[in-house]
Amino acid sequence: MIVDLPDPVLPAEALGHVHFVGVGGAALSGLARIMRSRGISVSGSDAKDSAALAALRALGIVCFVGHAAGHVDGADTVVISTAVPADNPEVVRARELGLRLWPRAAAVQSVLLGRTAVVVTGTHGKTTTTSMLATALLACGADPSYAIGSTLNSSGLNAADGSGPVFVVEGDESDGAILAYTPAGAVVTNVDADHLDTFGTPAAYAAVFDAFVDTIAPGGFLVCCIDDAGAAAVAELARAAGRLRVVGVGRDERSDLRMRGLAGSGPRTTYDVWAGDERCGTVELQVPGLHYAVDSLAALAAGLQLGFGFDELSAGLAGFLGSGRRMELKGEMSGVRVFDSYAHHPSEIAADLQAARAMAGGGRLLVCFQPHLYSRTRFFGPQMGHALSAADVVVVMDVYGARESPEPGVDGSLVSDAVTLPPGDVVYEPAWSAAAAQVVRRTRPGDLVLTLGAGDVTEIGPQVLALLADAHADAETEGDRAP
Numbered sequence: 290m291i292v293d294l295p296d297p298v299l300p301a302e303a304l305g306h307v308h309f310v311g312v313g314g315a316a317l318s319g320l321a322r323i324m325r326s327r328g329i330s331v332s333g334s335d336a337k338d339s340a341a342l343a344a345l346r347a348l349g350i351v352c353f354v355g356h357a358a359g360h361v362d363g364a365d366t367v368v369i370s371t372a373v374p375a376d377n378p379e380v381v382r383a384r385e386l387g388l389r390l391w392p393r394a395a396a397v398q399s400v401l402l403g404r405t406a407v408v409v410t411g412t413h414g415k416t417t418t419t420s421m422l423a424t425a426l427l428a429c430g431a432d433p434s435y436a437i438g439s440t441l442n443s444s445g446l447n448a449a450d451g452s453g454p455v456f457v458v459e460g461d462e463s464d465g466a467i468l469a470y471t472p473a474g475a476v477v478t479n480v481d482a483d484h485l486d487t488f489g490t491p492a493a494y495a496a497v498f499d500a501f502v503d504t505i506a507p508g509g510f511l512v513c514c515i516d517d518a519g520a521a522a523v524a525e526l527a528r529a530a531g532r533l534r535v536v537g538v539g540r541d542e543r544s545d546l547r548m549r550g551l552a553g554s555g556p557r558t559t560y561d562v563w564a565g566d567e568r569c570g571t572v573e574l575q576v577p578g579l580h581y582a583v584d585s586l587a588a589l590a591a592g593l594q595l596g597f598g599f600d601e602l603s604a605g606l607a608g609f610l611g612s613g614r615r616m617e618l619k620g621e622m623s624g625v626r627v628f629d630s631y632a633h634h635p636s637e638i639a640a641d642l643q644a645a646r647a648m649a650g651g652g653r654l655l656v657c658f659q660p661h662l663y664s665r666t667r668f669f670g671p672q673m674g675h676a677l678s679a680a681d682v683v684v685v686m687d688v689y690g691a692r693e694s695p696e697p698g699v700d701g702s703l704v705s706d707a708v709t710l711p712p713g714d715v716v717y718e719p720a721w722s723a724a725a726a727q728v729v730r731r732t733r734p735g736d737l738v739l740t741l742g743a744g745d746v747t748e749i750g751p752q753v754l755a756l757l758a759d760a761h762a763d764a765e766t767e768g769d770r771a772p
Contacts, residue, residue: 294395295389295395298398301323301324301396301399301400301402304329304366304399306332306363306365306366307324307330307364307368308332308333308361309334309369310334310370311333311335311336311373312342313335313339313342314335315341315437315439316438317370317393318344318345319447320396320397322345322348322447322450323436325350327400332352332353333352333353334352334353334355334357334360335352336355336356342354356377358378358381361383361388364383365389366391367379367383368392369392370392372691392469393461394465394469397436397466397469398469398470398471400436400456401456401458401470401471404434404456405454405455405456405473405474405595406458406471406472406473406474407422408467408470408472408476409422409457409458409460409587410461410475410477410501411478411498412480412519412636413479413481413580414478414479414580414583414587415438416459416612416631417584418476418588420437420441420609420615421584421606421609422591423435423441423457424441424605424608424609425588425592425597425601425609426597426602429601429602431595431597433455434448434455435448435457435458436456436458437458438461439631440612441610442611443609455595460475462494462497462501465497467501471505472504474509474594475511476513476588476590476591477512477513478517479517479519479520480495480498480517480519481636483634485664485668486665486668486693498519498520499523499526503530507532508533508534509533510533510591511527511535512536512538512587512594513535514537514538514539515538515539521537534594538586538589539583546563546564547563547564548563549563553578555577555650556576556648557573557577558574558581559571559573560586562599570600570603572586572589572603572607573607575607575608575609575611576609576615576616577648578616578644579643579644580643585609588606614631616628616629616630616645619750620751622757623732623761624735624736625737625757626648626736626737626738627737627739627753628648628739628740629740629741629750630739630740633661633742635669635675638677639676639679642654642676642679645737645739646679649737651735652735653733654681654736654737655681655683655728655731655732655738655739656677656682656683656738656740656741657683657728657740657741657746657753658673658683658684658740658746659688659701659740659746659749660685660688660689660742661689661744662688662693663688663693663694664693664696666688666701666704667696667699670707671703671706671707672707673704673707674703674709680710682710682715683716684716684718684728685708685715685718687700687719688701689742689744689745702717705717721745725749725753726756729753738750
């Protein structure tokens, strides 16, 4: 569903008491945190309790578990995500009372008003790029505000309201939300067909990014990763319009800010940055993979456009410790390392497996993948399976439906059937409770296990570690009993 936006969007301070339906989500929890820090009265509800709700309660925000009409009593504005159904009792009650009923995008714009907003968007990499830019600006002493679809590993926060003028926000294109913003600058990481359940065709999806360019303030900047054909087309369109400072970044020789000498060892990556014939310096990262390097170059370019220096920005990037669910180390047991990542699109899967392979060294790469959304699996299931074929062992779970209802004939086998590994090295496991055991029985010391997907597959990694720990304890017990 494409969001409908109010006109005008009022500043957050004019919204009265704000109630968030689905406040435990990454986006709404960050908004609630920011509004609370500005002294705005905030409450929220979610279907189940979580660490996110506990963190919000610690800030003095009333958070309800479950949805009931009475939760909106006393509210002036109700904010919902597109995942909240129209028959939600709090939504129904808000309409009955004539309250402002706003989509998330409008609430984001309300906190951006009066700030130098930089919106980072794209099909892939927007969370990491936003996280890197926020981290780099923090290292520069800029004290930016930020709102990210994940948590910074360094702080454990997904949002903060800084004292500086810059506000960095991750822009979600999936429902056209980026068209609500009026940023001073923007980053487009890439444009790759996705969310076809909403847009219908790749061309209609790509058109959202073209329209987004028109929302950037005249004289502002646009950074595009032109190694990607879709983002390069956006950059070309913006250059032709002549309204913005357009910066192309990447390994492509046409890049205004170019990456050379990319090298990686384990979890570390380095590369040199060139502007034309001038070498600007070296960037060192504590995260692996080409896609993360390109993300960091885009963040660096945005920071330079904001007026900060290369040395300060690159030092900040060197201190970037990653963000939640982006190649996040969950632990190690019995010589097996377990990582978790949010990748759920074929391009993202391929990129993360390339990075994981480098980190695995001489060990094998085992992947537990959970397809996300029935519609995405219907559109891209075979491509997902092809990308997963870069692993040594693959366990495919059933589809995580999220907001969607099951579709006949659409399940995880659409993915597993396309994996081109020997039959014994790929398995479709439709029972969620059995997935971790399927992984563990195939592991051996030196392996790297990677859980992939945008759903609750993130809970499988800790289960794998626990099962490995149990097996280790049993082996020690048996050893003690041996004569």
